[in-house]
Amino acid sequence: MSKIKLHVFPPSPNARMVLIAAAEAGVDAEICGVDLFTQQQKSASFLALNPNGLMPALEEGDFVLWESTAILQYLASHQRERTLWPEDAKAQADVSRWLCWRLAHWGPTCGIFTFQRMVKQLMGMGEPDAAAVAAGEETIAKLGRILDDQLRGKSFITGDRITLADIAIGAWLTYRDQAAIPVDSFSEIMRWRESLEARDAWMRYAPET
Numbered sequence: 001m002s003k004i005k006l007h008v009f010p011p012s013p014n015a016r017m018v019l020i021a022a023a024e025a026g027v028d029a030e031i032c033g034v035d036l037f038t039q040q041q042k043s044a045s046f047l048a049l050n051p052n053g054l055m056p057a058l059e060e061g062d063f064v065l066w067e068s069t070a071i072l073q074y075l076a077s078h079q080r081e082r083t084l085w086p087e088d089a090k091a092q093a094d095v096s097r098w099l100c101w102r103l104a105h106w107g108p109t110c111g112i113f114t115f116q117r118m119v120k121q122l123m124g125m126g127e128p129d130a131a132a133v134a135a136g137e138e139t140i141a142k143l144g145r146i147l148d149d150q151l152r153g154k155s156f157i158t159g160d161r162i163t164l165a166d167i168a169i170g171a172w173l174t175y176r177d178q179a180a181i182p183v184d185s186f187s188e189i190m191r192w193r194e195s196l197e198a199r200d201a202w203m204r205y206a207p208e209t
């Protein structure tokens with residue numbers, strides 16, 4: 001059986017979430033770096049894996065998978081206990097709902113802050129766009145309220161065990177401090193995020209400061 005390879009740019013939240021999911025699921029994956037600064041994601045060899053030219057991608061022998069959510073689900077299907085991506089139809093649908101929410105709403109909104117306040121600076125792309133940041137602030141105020149309410153009375157998003165929902169949504173708060181993602185007023189989110197970041201898998205893939 002081939003070893004799973006994860007093609008990732010580890011500092012990115014989309015990469016960190018698949019690395020964390022592999023670790024939480026007990027999958028011993030090989031990490032293959034894709035340097036976004038040198039545009040490796042547009043190289044012929046990477047485009048052969050993912051024609052979208054975006055990381056992450058997973059490779060296991062002849063099997064190639066892209067889209068972070070699909071990768072999370074595949075990795076979690078290797079977990080012995082199946083708690084991250086439950087097999088029960090309703091429990092799985094509940095996790096799926098939050099994975100969709102992350103992809104459609106939460107990730108793009110957190111991404112406004114990381115792009116405007118970190119990526120632009122790192123890539124010499126100029127100052128943050130104040131209008132884009134203001135739009136992000138307005139949206140995250142609404143999304144943060146929804147997530148904060150969901151977390152009240154629970155350790156994790158869908159209950160008392162960590163699932164892919166926590167990994168996908170929590171990873172987008174990796175740069176809460178550096179990108180000043182405005183969630184500090186949400187006490188449940190802050191409590192939950194702290195508990196995630198204290199987990200072994202999360203500490204293992206914390207970005208270098």
Ligand SMILES: N[C@@H](CCC(=O)N[C@@H](CS)C(=O)NCC(=O)O)C(=O)O
Pocket residue numbers: 012013014015036041053054055056066067068069
């Ligand atoms: N929907 C894709 C998005 C992946 C994505 O946007 N990756 C970014 C980094 S977070 C990337 O590779 N950007 C390189 C580029 O835009 O050229 C997924 O969830 O896997």
